[in-house]
Amino acid sequence: QVQLVQSGAEVRKPGASVKVSCTASGYSFTSYYMHWVRRAPGQGLEWMGIINPSTGTTTYREEIQGRVTMTRDTSTSTVYMELSSLRSEDTAVYYCARDHKIIMPDNSFDIWGQGTMVTVSS
């Protein structure tokens, strides 16, 4: 069964960092790019970036460039999304989502994690 399982909810103070994990199973981890998408309360879906699990190459949304780092561990089939200098506006549900197409991404998302709530509050 193909699935993505994310780490649990986090609460952080403004200025802190958070690292969310996403562990894949049921398919070849290095064959599909992984995206991160978030939704703030009452807001729409926002794409954050993409990582190639095979090479570790990343592309980030410009607005969060410098604060976001996506990494992977091929030994555990896990991708990570770390967001630093947290602000209240970063309060959101964070999703990892597998790219639909094998090897070369087409930027659609066919498998999603269950979501991780990150709350930034003093």
Place this chain on the structure above:
Amino acid sequence: DIQMTQSPSSLSASVGDRVTITCRASRNIRSYLNWYQEKPGKAPKLLIYSASNLQSEVPSRFSASGSGTDFTLTIGSLEPEDFATYYCQQSYDTPITFGQGTRLEIK
């Protein structure tokens, strides 16, 4: 960034109805358009990719069309499980962007 605009933002319909949701891109995205269904507390589910291709295991009552800037998602005959929120998403360019959603409610 490419802006995606859906209409209507909400829609009331009955089981058995045929419904259509539209999505407009702020510039030409060719056929790089995808549709998702989302239910409360669940992650979005891919329904349609590349404008008109039905994702595996998605019922055939779902169909979609369009290219360039104008796209439609049609549900041929609504089933109770179809009442949800639907999103379009462009995959033509980064940053990838989504429409604001269309909430489909039971009349």
